[in-house]
Amino acid sequence: xxxxxxxxxxxxxxxxxxxxxxxxxxxxxxxxxxxxxxxxxxxxxxxxxxxxxxxxxxxxxxxxxxxxxxxxxxxxxxxxxxxxxxxxxxxxxxxxxxxxxxxxxxxxxxxxxxxxxxxxxxxxxxxxxxxx
Numbered sequence: 823x824x825x826x827x828x829x830x831x832x833x834x835x836x837x838x839x840x841x842x843x844x845x846x847x848x849x850x851x852x853x854x855x856x857x858x859x860x861x862x863x864x865x866x867x868x869x870x871x872x873x874x875x876x877x878x879x880x881x882x883x884x885x886x887x888x889x890x891x892x893x894x895x896x897x898x899x900x901x902x903x904x905x906x907x908x909x910x911x912x913x914x915x916x917x918x919x920x921x922x923x924x925x926x927x928x929x930x931x932x933x934x935x936x937x938x939x940x941x942x943x944x945x946x947x948x949x950x951x952x953x954x
Contacts, residue, residue, distance in 0.1 A: 844858035873905055876905055879900070880924065915949045929950065
């Protein structure tokens with residue numbers, strides 16, 4: 823279960839797909855980093871808005887989900903390579919596993935991720951769909 827403060831702190835990355843870029847070495851990161859792992863203190867980190875477009879690098883179908891995601895199963899989880907370079911893990915929705923291929927183009931969509939009980943927070947964020 824995700825706490826309220828944790829959920830609010832992650833809004834920029836979850837809602838807007840905001841990461842960071844180092845202007846010194848031109849490397850992009852997701853989630854955002856406060857310090858460039860390559861340049862260390864010499865790096866100049868800035869926020870970066872990602873396009874939400876990418877391709878499937880690897881994927882798997884989840885049949886036995888973790889607690890809180892039982893209603894979603896089975897679902898496809900993928901390692902997505904964004905056009906700008908970073909990789910992230912996300913659910914691929916509105917498709918079946920047979921439709922997903924390594925290299926398939928995908929785009930980000932905004933969806934419900936999880937509920938914290940019947941009267942708790944509803945957590946939203948990014949998922950991906952196959953694009954043509």
